[in-house]
Amino acid sequence: MSLTEDYRKREESITLSGEPIGETHELLTLNIGPHHPATHGVLRLITTLEGEVVRDIKPIVGYVHTGIEKTCEDKSYWKAIPVVERMDYLSYYFNATAFCGAVETLLGVEVPARAQYLRVIHLELNRIMSHLVWLGTSALDLGAISMFWYCFRERETILDLFEMSSGQRMHTRYIQVGGVIEDIPRGFEAKLRKFIAEMPDRADQYADLLEKNQIVLQRLHGTCQLDEETLLKLGVTGPLLRAAGNPWDLRKAQPYSSYDHFQFKIPVGTVGDNYDRYRVRHAELYESVKIIEQALDGLPEGPFITPDRKVALPPRHELATSMEALIHHFKLVTEGFRVPPGEAYYPIEGPRGELGCFVRADGSAKPARVHMRDPSFVNLQALGPMVRDSYIADLIATLAMLDPVLGGIDR
Amino acid sequence: MEVRREQLDGPGAPATDFRVRQLQARDMLRGDLEGEALERYVEERVMTTTLDRAVAWARGNSFFPLTFGLACCAIEMMSIVGARLDIARFGFEAFRASPRQADLLILSGRVSIKMAPVIRRIYDQMLDPKWAISMGACCSSMGVFNNYALVPADKFMPISVHVPGCPPRPEALAHGILRLRDMVQGHPRDGWRERYDAIGTEELLDPAAEAGSAAINVFEAGDTAGA
Amino acid sequence: MPDATELELTAQELREAHGAESIIDATFHRNRATLIANPAHVHDVLERLQAKGYKFLASLHGCDYYPEEPRLGILYELLDMDRVDRVSVKARVHTEDARISSVIDLFPGADYPEREVYDMFGVVFEGHPDLRRILMPEDYEGFPQRRDFPLGGEPVLFTHNEERSYGKWQ
Numbered sequence: 001m002s003l004t005e006d007y008r009k010r011e012e013s014i015t016l017s018g019e020p021i022g023e024t025h026e027l028l029t030l031n032i033g034p035h036h037p038a039t040h041g042v043l044r045l046i047t048t049l050e051g052e053v054v055r056d057i058k059p060i061v062g063y064v065h066t067g068i069e070k071t072c073e074d075k076s077y078w079k080a081i082p083v084v085e086r087m088d089y090l091s092y093y094f095n096a097t098a099f100c101g102a103v104e105t106l107l108g109v110e111v112p113a114r115a116q117y118l119r120v121i122h123l124e125l126n127r128i129m130s131h132l133v134w135l136g137t138s139a140l141d142l143g144a145i146s147m148f149w150y151c152f153r154e155r156e157t158i159l160d161l162f163e164m165s166s167g168q169r170m171h172t173r174y175i176q177v178g179g180v181i182e183d184i185p186r187g188f189e190a191k192l193r194k195f196i197a198e199m200p201d202r203a204d205q206y207a208d209l210l211e212k213n214q215i216v217l218q219r220l221h222g223t224c225q226l227d228e229e230t231l232l233k234l235g236v237t238g239p240l241l242r243a244a245g246n247p248w249d250l251r252k253a254q255p256y257s258s259y260d261h262f263q264f265k266i267p268v269g270t271v272g273d274n275y276d277r278y279r280v281r282h283a284e285l286y287e288s289v290k291i292i293e294q295a296l297d298g299l300p301e302g303p304f305i306t307p308d309r310k311v312a313l314p315p316r317h318e319l320a321t322s323m324e325a326l327i328h329h330f331k332l333v334t335e336g337f338r339v340p341p342g343e344a345y346y347p348i349e350g351p352r353g354e355l356g357c358f359v360r361a362d363g364s365a366k367p368a369r370v371h372m373r374d375p376s377f378v379n380l381q382a383l384g385p386m387v388r389d390s391y392i393a394d395l396i397a398t399l400a401m402l403d404p405v406l407g408g409i410d411r
Numbered sequence: 412m413e414v415r416r417e418q419l420d421g422p423g424a425p426a427t428d429f430r431v432r433q434l435q436a437r438d439m440l441r442g443d444l445e446g447e448a449l450e451r452y453v454e455e456r457v458m459t460t461t462l463d464r465a466v467a468w469a470r471g472n473s474f475f476p477l478t479f480g481l482a483c484c485a486i487e488m489m490s491i492v493g494a495r496l497d498i499a500r501f502g503f504e505a506f507r508a509s510p511r512q513a514d515l516l517i518l519s520g521r522v523s524i525k526m527a528p529v530i531r532r533i534y535d536q537m538l539d540p541k542w543a544i545s546m547g548a549c550c551s552s553m554g555v556f557n558n559y560a561l562v563p564a565d566k567f568m569p570i571s572v573h574v575p576g577c578p579p580r581p582e583a584l585a586h587g588i589l590r591l592r593d594m595v596q597g598h599p600r601d602g603w604r605e606r607y608d609a610i611g612t613e614e615l616l617d618p619a620a621e622a623g624s625a626a627i628n629v630f631e632a633g634d635t636a637g638a
Numbered sequence: 639m640p641d642a643t644e645l646e647l648t649a650q651e652l653r654e655a656h657g658a659e660s661i662i663d664a665t666f667h668r669n670r671a672t673l674i675a676n677p678a679h680v681h682d683v684l685e686r687l688q689a690k691g692y693k694f695l696a697s698l699h700g701c702d703y704y705p706e707e708p709r710l711g712i713l714y715e716l717l718d719m720d721r722v723d724r725v726s727v728k729a730r731v732h733t734e735d736a737r738i739s740s741v742i743d744l745f746p747g748a749d750y751p752e753r754e755v756y757d758m759f760g761v762v763f764e765g766h767p768d769l770r771r772i773l774m775p776e777d778y779e780g781f782p783q784r785r786d787f788p789l790g791g792e793p794v795l796f797t798h799n800e801e802r803s804y805g806k807w808q
Contacts, residue, residue, distance in 0.1 A: 034526065034529055035479055035510075035529065035533055036508075037478045037508045041480060041481070041482075041485070042480075042481060042526060042529075061772060061773065062523070062525050062771075062772055062773035062774060062775075063523060063525050063526040063529070064481055064482050064520065064521060064523055064526065065523050065525060065560050065773040065774065066482075066521050066523065066549075066556050066558075066560055066561060067556060067558040067559055067560035067561070067782060067790075068556060069758075069783065070558055070559070070560075070782055070783060070787075070789060071555070071556050071558050071789070073785075073789075074789050082555065083555055083556065086482075086483060086555075086556075089482055089483035089486065090486065105668055105669075105670075106668065108668070133486065137489075148489075148492075148493075149493060149494050152489070152490055152493035152494065152495075153493065153494050153495070155490070155493075156490065156493065156494075156495045169487075169580060170483060170486070170487065170578055171483065171577065171578070232693070232694060232719075233745065233746050233747060234746055234747040235694070235695055235696070235745065235747025235748075236747070248719060253719075253722050254722055342667050342668060342670075343667070343670065343672070343701075343713075344668060344670060345670065345697070345715055345724075345726065347696065354696060356696060356697050356715065358697065358699055358701075358713070358715075360701055368701075368702075368785075369701045369702065371697075371699040371700075371701075373696065373697035373699070373715070377750060377751075377754075378747060378750065378751070380750070381746075381747060381749055381750055406482070407482045407483065407520075410523075410773055411773075524774075524775060524778075525774065525775045552794040553791065553792075553794065557790075557791035557792070557794070558789050558790045558791045559782050559787070559788070559789065559790030559791070560774075560782070560790075561791075563794070
């Protein structure tokens with residue numbers, strides 16, 4: 001008997017059914033993390049193994065708990081935006097949009113059309129960026145190292161665009177209460193058009209690299225399935241839910257920031273295994289490019305921030321001529337604006353699922369409570385049901401396809 | 412380490428004829444080279460320095476950073492390996508997942524009170540000589556979140572280089588690593604002190620006063636109990 | 639979002655089913671429908687709403703209403719995915735007796751959020767199988783998100799505040 005046949009035969013004898021173990025078997029508790037290269041941050045997993053089969057798993061989080069929600073209560077509304085952005089550090093535009101959306105709801109401020117389109121352009125660029133980081137690091141976990149370089153090459157192009165429009169690569173503070181902080185600079189459009197022209201080709205190349213690789217396919221196909229019903233019970237949203245066949249996407253279901261103006265499709269999977277999770281996210285790259293193209297074509301003229309001087313800073317040139325503008329500027333910069341008392345929950349579709357921001361205002365210039373419903377935090381609960389009674393190698397693949405961002409989980 | 416180039420083709424220089432050099436090479440391989448030819452041969456090829464400086468030169472040019480990401484800065488730390496700023500040009504690209512194989516700990520992100528003991532343990536597990544870079548505002552000074560959940564990295568472990576930024580650009584981190592290389596190689600840059608003529612104003616701890624008051628969990632060189 | 643009338647009808651229906659004291663108030667503010675429930679009846683109210691179609695618990699979070707009493711609020715954001723309709727349920731408890739029944743049997747996804755509310759506000763969810771701290775270390779004392787908990791932090795020595803810093807005169 002050859003070595004391979006022997007291995008296959010022994011592999012067949014492993015039962016994945018979760019039956020009670022006999023007297024000859026023994027359960028092993030293995031600690032993975034918090035410092036482990038495959039946990040995508042500082043996640044700690046306590047796994048109970050029987051041989052190579054995971055029987056139980058307990059994620060332990062909180063290793064990057066930063067107390068951002070508490071810090072927000074100490075800062076005025078417009079100063080809380082950069083703090084909120086640092087929660088889920090791969091989707092900073094989304095965090096800022098959710099927070100600003102909640103504050104705008106409380107204030108009753110209308111966001112101009114151009115600002116909404118500019119927000120959409122940046123949100124979708126951010127979604128592509130987040131998926132690229134996910135694709136690069138997940139492929140790294142599956143053993144495909146070169147994907148990392150290709151994905152980070154495109155990511156640098158996106159970050160150059162962010163830097164062009166806001167001056168920062170990460171945590172840009174571009175989204176502002178009532179609009180965006182600045183109009184896009186000259187040359188941004190040409191550069192963006194060049195990027196969206198080449199991005200679909202790049203995504204095709206990623207697919208060629210990964211989907212013709214038998215090792216990757218075998219590790220993804222049919223591993224760690226979870227049906228739609230269980231996912232809904234556990235509160236899972238985003239690509240994980242869509243991979244199981246439920247086309248729930250807030251961009252379509254509850255359009256915000258004029259997402260109803262654009263034509264795009266929602267990719268869904270069929271069975272909800274790791275391969276579907278990969279395919280759904282990969283297909284979302286193309287859809288995001290389509291949305292950016294439409295938003296760029298139909299970018300309306302007009303102001304990029306609300307003309308309400310109680311909320312938005314006056315333009316620079318007015319400061320030299322208008323006393324009123326100077327007073328508004330002084331009030332906004334020293335104290336900030338006051339928000340009437342009330343509560344708001346503003347959900348948007350982040351790259352990982354429903355990102356909702358709850359803001360309670362008590363009438364002062366500082367929020368009384370800010371809470372982010374972060375999709376990573378809720379989605380992590382599905383890790384246990386997914387990987388129970390499967391191999392530990394599939395646990396790593398599933399964790400990669402779950403795409404948790406620890407900054408979002410711990411906040 | 413200094414490398415000096417000297418003109419060898421002075422008066423009495425060796426014949427540059429190909430045949431002559433071929434014969435000399437044959438003699439060398441046989442071990443027959445002697446006299447002035449041997450002297451010249453050695454002078455051309457052997458460089459002398461102290462062992463310390465040679466070791467420092469080697470160490471400074473081949474850090475093995477630990478694969479260890481905490482938060483936002485970790486993403487920027489990953490992109491220094493990418494194609495744009497290829498850190499492999501300097502020889503720092505070999506990220507190691509095990510602390511026992513690594514000699515550079517890049518603290519990339521915010522350190523919470525729950526994570527601080529873990530980081531201290533990882534740092535203790537690294538073998539000497541080891542260095543640490545605190546990347547970003549959070550683990551240098553707690554940054555924008557100065558609150559109950561965080562602790563600055565200097566409180567529980569020695570840090571060699573602080574890289575400012577929130578998060579620092581990859582170029583900034585590369586600059587930090589190169590500064591660390593200068594330090595390891597024995598000629599640290601004085602930064603602003605050099606510019607403002609303030610060399611000599613550094614506040615250094617007195618090693619004699621520190622001797623009896625070692626912090627808990629810090630081990631002497633050669634003591635393997637904490638590893 | 640249900641409009642104000644529909645919200646009143648829902649509140650009336652819940653009052654009929656679980657007694658008049660189960661729903662204390664129903665508010666409609668800026669398109670946000672909130673049912674303020676009696677903490678003793680939260681489980682029943684959520685069960686009834688789940689049967690009505692609000693099958694998805696989008697978010698569960700706490701909120702400190704200091705200095706109002708009762709101080710601590712637990713908010714459940716429910717979502718009906720078929721009608722695309724959101725309603726939130728709020729229950730207020732006192733800090734001295736911060737207890738509320740867990741809804742983990744109705745919504746298994748409430749597991750981590752309930753642990754987070756316990757960790758941050760000290761609200762005990764009765765019936766939760768594994769109520770431990772989730773974000774803070776397990777031996778941590780105090781509940782950081784309460785308004786009377788100090789923000790914490792410590793002064794950091796920079797060059798600009800060197801003059802004022804402690805130890806300068808020693």
